[in-house]
Amino acid sequence: MDRRSFLATTAAGAAALSFPAILRAQSKDPIRIGFPLPLTGPFGALAADQQVGATLAMDELNAKGGVLGRKVEVLFRDDQLKPAVGAQRTKELIENDKVQFIVGGLAAHVQMAINEQTKKAKVLFISVSQSDEISAKPDTSPLTFHEALNPTITSRAVGTWIAQNLGKRWWIIYADYAWGKQNNAVLTETLAKQGGTLLGSTPYPLGSAEFSAHLPKIQAAKPEVLVSMTPGADNIAFLKQVVQAGMKKQMKIAQPLVWLPQLKEGGGDLYGDVYGGTSFYWELEDTNPSAKRYVETYRKKHSAPPGDYGAYAFSGVMEIARGCELAKSTDSEAVADALRKNPVYDHYKGKQWWRACDNKSFQDLWICRGREPGKVKGEWGFVDIVAKIPANEELDRTCKEKGHA
Amino acid sequence: MPELSTLLAQVFTGLVLGMIYVLLAIGLSLIFGLMTVVNFAHGALYMLGAYFGVFLLGYTRNFWVALIVAPLMVGALGLLIERFLIRRLYGRSPDDPLLLTFGLSLILIEGVKVFWGKIGLTLDPPRALAGAVDLGFMTFPAYRLFLVAVIVAVLIALYFFLGRTNIGLIIRAGSRDPLMVRALGIDLGRVWLVVFGLGTALAGLAGILAGPMRGAYAEMGVTMVIESFVVIVVGGMGSLLGAVVAGLLIGQVVGLTTLFVPKLAEIMVFMVMAVVLLVRPSGLFGEAGLLE
Numbered sequence: 001m002d003r004r005s006f007l008a009t010t011a012a013g014a015a016a017l018s019f020p021a022i023l024r025a026q027s028k029d030p031i032r033i034g035f036p037l038p039l040t041g042p043f044g045a046l047a048a049d050q051q052v053g054a055t056l057a058m059d060e061l062n063a064k065g066g067v068l069g070r071k072v073e074v075l076f077r078d079d080q081l082k083p084a085v086g087a088q089r090t091k092e093l094i095e096n097d098k099v100q101f102i103v104g105g106l107a108a109h110v111q112m113a114i115n116e117q118t119k120k121a122k123v124l125f126i127s128v129s130q131s132d133e134i135s136a137k138p139d140t141s142p143l144t145f146h147e148a149l150n151p152t153i154t155s156r157a158v159g160t161w162i163a164q165n166l167g168k169r170w171w172i173i174y175a176d177y178a179w180g181k182q183n184n185a186v187l188t189e190t191l192a193k194q195g196g197t198l199l200g201s202t203p204y205p206l207g208s209a210e211f212s213a214h215l216p217k218i219q220a221a222k223p224e225v226l227v228s229m230t231p232g233a234d235n236i237a238f239l240k241q242v243v244q245a246g247m248k249k250q251m252k253i254a255q256p257l258v259w260l261p262q263l264k265e266g267g268g269d270l271y272g273d274v275y276g277g278t279s280f281y282w283e284l285e286d287t288n289p290s291a292k293r294y295v296e297t298y299r300k301k302h303s304a305p306p307g308d309y310g311a312y313a314f315s316g317v318m319e320i321a322r323g324c325e326l327a328k329s330t331d332s333e334a335v336a337d338a339l340r341k342n343p344v345y346d347h348y349k350g351k352q353w354w355r356a357c358d359n360k361s362f363q364d365l366w367i368c369r370g371r372e373p374g375k376v377k378g379e380w381g382f383v384d385i386v387a388k389i390p391a392n393e394e395l396d397r398t399c400k401e402k403g404h405a
Numbered sequence: 406m407p408e409l410s411t412l413l414a415q416v417f418t419g420l421v422l423g424m425i426y427v428l429l430a431i432g433l434s435l436i437f438g439l440m441t442v443v444n445f446a447h448g449a450l451y452m453l454g455a456y457f458g459v460f461l462l463g464y465t466r467n468f469w470v471a472l473i474v475a476p477l478m479v480g481a482l483g484l485l486i487e488r489f490l491i492r493r494l495y496g497r498s499p500d501d502p503l504l505l506t507f508g509l510s511l512i513l514i515e516g517v518k519v520f521w522g523k524i525g526l527t528l529d530p531p532r533a534l535a536g537a538v539d540l541g542f543m544t545f546p547a548y549r550l551f552l553v554a555v556i557v558a559v560l561i562a563l564y565f566f567l568g569r570t571n572i573g574l575i576i577r578a579g580s581r582d583p584l585m586v587r588a589l590g591i592d593l594g595r596v597w598l599v600v601f602g603l604g605t606a607l608a609g610l611a612g613i614l615a616g617p618m619r620g621a622y623a624e625m626g627v628t629m630v631i632e633s634f635v636v637i638v639v640g641g642m643g644s645l646l647g648a649v650v651a652g653l654l655i656g657q658v659v660g661l662t663t664l665f666v667p668k669l670a671e672i673m674v675f676m677v678m679a680v681v682l683l684v685r686p687s688g689l690f691g692e693a694g695l696l697e
Binding site: 040041042044045048176202203204205207208209210212213214215216217219220233236237240241244245246247261262264265266267269 | 659
């Protein structure tokens, strides 16, 4: 054997030996999911819940041997609740960290910025917070999925329930930005459909701590129900000022959503007898087997029970995994097709499904009522579930109304 | 047109709101007026006042003890900030202490989140003040009426302290002509230490008083700093009388705009500020040239 042929054979042999190793190494690379979320800023507590939910999903998947035999890795990035930062982080996740999928976002405007980037890069995105536009044209795309409830569904469901159970003479107060305005519009329309009277509707700038100037007019109008869209810290300031003005004795207070971090902060003094909708509340574990499993897993790692936004994040990551298994691939198009073809899933609260025409998830929601101070159960038991609104595609706009052909 | 009783209720609400603006702004105004230092950490110290209040309430179960001690704790922190940080920047551009205190506020806000968590704390008014009082033309929160009494007391105390005591005389002289006061053998370093401590203690007082009606959370100072700056800019940077007049004026602007066109309430505040600055660039009661 001369030197040349010796080299050729050994090289070929080495290549033959190492090639499968390279293949194996490639297939053993983790599946990476990027997760932008506002860890700093006013929604920090909700974002922390999201992070815990997504981490829980990752741990559960990896404990079962991963997805397609590969480990799952979720990369969290702080978007500071700013659209520009959210876009930048998403771009970095896709280009530098080579993530295959994006799950995440909190607050409608940041989601839109994230979605712009995932659309451009043709990466599948599961949005896990409220927005009407995210599943409607022109913003949505075949690779944009929406796991959370949206203002239309929430306000139609909760608004109808309020009108039928609490009263039909309303005053609405709402934060003057996308989420607040969308809810205000839907609630106004829902009340009209129920034959109710809207006595007034007041916008206020998001991030206010002072509501006192709004209250005399509302007191004078004597509504049966005061409906408020005052998210985050605004909700606490609003309720404190309403309670201190003695208005809880004069009217019912209701809101499309209540959030666990705020319930914790305000307690029974503020939230007692306040009505609100929720996509998930941990005491569902008493009646709902999926919720029981989810809450138990969550509490094994954390002293506090899970909130609604953590559950969305958990479900979002689980859906990526389910899609990959179904498609036997991590290709975004293939995973999206697989999810549309096998739309039904149940990760934490019962049956949900994707509507094929707009990639919108349909799911149950619940109406709850805050427990009075003496009735709060333990450290986190702030509300009673008073009604279940079953998942129903008619609660959302039709695909045609959303601009899908 | 709204009924007369609604209008009356709105004007009264605006009056009380104005007094609350005065409370928020007074510490900032004091420090700027006497030291020409723009204390951007004002909001973070306000937040600390509320957090220390919750902490003390947990230990003592007594709102009144917390109400006295929490501002003293914030004031003590203020003394340290002046002594070890701000003092090094005297005689330099006014931007330097501004940047320093801005950075400090970021550290305090994130530090509080690390220490106390991201969920805000529960701070309730004392039981006796929790409810509403029937004023005849409206029901009004008892706690807000109590706040007005506290603010009036603070203003009277400040007036006597600055206007009628020897230390007050030295403080005012020191802010007018530091060189001359030094020449008379007075240690101005100690005077400014006192002023900064007092101003930050007032921020802390505003914090523990505001917590029960606005909530206590790490970012609570962010909105409040904006409200405070508007008040002292309109009133005239550094004028206590100006802060009071501007606070009351803005309270009425917010109150009445909210009644008629709620959408414009926030913009109107800045419109008023713009108009005042156009007509009187140094504010209603400000002295020209303080920041030059």
